[in-house]
Amino acid sequence: MSPVDPHSFTDSSEPFSTHIALNLFLDFSSSTIIGSALISLPTSYSGNLTLDSRAISISAVIDPDSLSPLPFAISSSADPIKGSPITIALSSHSSVLIVFSTSPSSSALQWLSPAQTSSGSHPFVYTQCQSIHARSVFPCQDTPAARIRYSARINLPLPLSAVMSASKLARRDPIAGEGSPGVPDSLWCSKDRIVECFSMDQPIPPYLFALAAGEISGRDLGPRTRVYAEGGPEVLDAAAREFSGVEEMVRVGEALFGPYEWERFDVLVLPPSFPYGGMENPRMVFLTPTVIKGDATGAQVVIHELAHSWTGNLITNKTNEDFWLNEKALRKCSMRRLECSLGCVILRLASSGLAHVLNLSFLDMLCDYMYSLLQGFVCRSTWRNAVLAVHKSKRFLCEVISCFKILGISSSSLLCVCT
Structure with missing residues (x-):
């Protein structure tokens, strides 16, 4: 076992993820994101998979095919710079689904009240993931050595809209079940919510993940x-x-x-x-x-x-x-x-x-x-x-x-x- 990067828990003996599919529910009232990350690997893999995280709560780690829970562990003592490693035990898995929520203290997320914006009418949120802050938005191998493609469904309140470091595919009403298991339908399909869909087809290092939402x-x-x-x-x-x-x-x-x-x-x-x-x-x-x-x-x-x-x-x-x-x-x-x-x-x-x-x-x-x-x-x-x-x-x-x-x-x- 050896680290790929002195500022990441990513292990050189483990495969790099190739794609992450995100469902993100933006909760401006609590300055948090509730969601899930479906992490795909290049081939089936057996062994530990170590991911970076910081100020993230993990609710469940699931086999996306059977929906059965997978064993995982989070270090009890967080490194003040790198955060906490998440270690997941895989057995011939090519993907893993993680249900999580961010913290109001996320180092990558800046939540603004209406009074803190230029218009003064609506709240705003944006990310700044460079250099090791993507791990405070979603669990990942947060090193430039691991380039990923990603897709995202962003659930946000009307009349706000979102942009990402990705192409926008659609803006539509929420669909029951699509936020599951990370976000219950009672939240995902609640009144005055809209979903915007994005896709980044070119592989990027995690620090180039970007999201902004507001007026x-x-x-x-x-x-x-x-x-x-x-x-x-x-x-x-x-x-x-x-x-x-x-x-x-x-x-x-x-x-x-x-x-x-x-x-x-x-x-x-x-x-x-x-x-x-x-x-x-x-x-x-x-x-x-x-x-x-x-x-x-x-x-x-x-x-x-x-x-x-x-x-x-x-x-x-x-x-x-x-x-x-x-x-x-x-x-x-x-x-x-x-x-x-x-x-x-x-x-x-x-x-x-x-x-x-x-x-x-x-x-x-x-x-x-x-x-x-x-x-x-x-x-x-x-x-x-x-x-x-x-x-x-x-x-x-x-x-x-x-x-x-x-x-x-x-x-x-x-x-x-x-x-």
Whole structure:
């Protein structure tokens, strides 16, 4: 027996799960989730299966075929960082069903009262699972070494809606029996509840599991990009303007790094309590509303999270100990070139549709940001003059673009964002 990861109880001698099917009943009144997790293994397996958990109550562990209970044990002494291991005894099983509930103290779940949201009308909840917090939402092998696919049925009160790091399949009324055995029909099918169904078909490390639910509205930005926001029409309008260039960003990323493998690149603007600038959940990037500046410069954060679609989400550090590789690889694998290319999007917007909001302080900020990427290639005074020239005439943009060509950015990449 040996651990796969110093921050996980996952054992190297045991199989990794391949899929988790979740039924989750969101109880805003108690700040908890009641539900079940059907964990699938690649083949039939006999022996112990060890899962990570923290601040989770386990009601039952069941053979999903016979519905008979399976023996399991939870450590009586919780590790202050890793939580408590769940050890399940399997005998020629290829799946196991776990009934559980979360705690109000779950480290991954942030429950907000209506007063803590932008709109002030409805409660809100969101997850932040990086780096070892997925185990406080559902039992799992909470290490990047174990990539999983997942599906989820989210039961929530009307008129709320949910988004996940997954594709949304349906929004419908609850069906009797589908929440069983984790959630009784008296709860699952209670008045004024709705069920939303999701599926994530690409394998991801557990820290990229993401869920948000509340008063959420959305608007398309392009054929595979959409912005969602909590806070009503004003926040959504501002977010749509700020991130209008996201579809172009994805195309530039593909020109540099190859096909975008996640099908969609949607973004969610969360309530102000979100403690990070952004979180790179595949299909659904989480953003703080403080990135909405009104001048499109908030797109810098989106650029960073988009780059993780290749370095971090697609190619991931093996253990929780090595998360620094995600950020290091982001820079090492031509991130400089990506930011420089996508900087052209900012310049294009600054020289056209957003000219009315430009002022000297904005241009100084833009100058400093872009110059930080170009150090060693062009002197600061030359670069600042080029940026200021954009404010006067679009034709000077060609001179600005020439600075980027020094970096070896392909003509096709530049064409994507500058024509």
